[in-house]
Amino acid sequence: KQEVTQIPAALSVPEGENLVLNCSFTDSAIYNLQWFRQDPGKGLTSLLLIQSSQREQTSGRLNASLDKSSGRSTLYIAASQPGDSATYLCAVRPKGGSEKLVFGKGTKLTVNP
Amino acid sequence: GAVVSQHPSWVICKSGTSVKIECRSLDFQATTMFWYRQFPKQSLMLMATSNEGSKATYEQGVEKDKFLINHASLTLSTLTVTSAHPEDSSFYICSASSGNEQFFGPGTRLTVL
DSSP, X not given: OOOEEEEOSEEEEETTOOEEEEEEESOOOXXXXXXXXXXXXXXXXXXXXXXXXXXXEXXXXXXXXXXXXXXXXXXXXXXXXXXXOEEEEEEEEESSSOOOOEEOOOEEEEEEO | OOOEEEEOSEEEEOTTOOEEXXXXXXXXXXXXXXXXXXXXXXXXXXXXXEETTSOOEEOTXXXXXXXXXXXXXXXXXEEEEOSOOGGGOEEEEEEEEOSSOEEEOOOEXXXXX
């Protein structure tokens, strides 16, 4: 059974700092991995999607890497801003016919001005 | 990215009543939609997978007679919480699949008094 773990559960940093969020998964047989952002009381916003054949994806100040063999992904946020404060969720889509996603519990990020 | 809407965004109802939540993909056709629930400070829990024109597939532990799902068209899926009780109070989020990626709705906050 695929399990996704995110560390740390919460993170507080001063504005301007670069930071890394970690995601690990137990089964390397994945179709893709996605990073989402969730603001309080809101739905999910997709940030980056990495296919299993890819090693990284970049969007603006965000960079996500994938090491499938070791079951790890990182989300790097450069020059953090208070507006980046949110919960960041990692999800993997296991290989197979189903499109189900398996989510981690998230990392709650607070960027202090 | 693609847009998914949910209606209503929040609902308060009395115990014993039924509540219907709509999920629409606005600019693409989704053969598969997913329904999740999220408790405070927890990650998303998949409830069921909804396929257009066929019966939904429920996850273990989710009562299909309690949570009725209808996927009548390629752009609309509905979740009906029947005879709602306070323990059904939660944040319900749907997603629609484009085949490679899931796009999430903004969520519906259900409060059962």
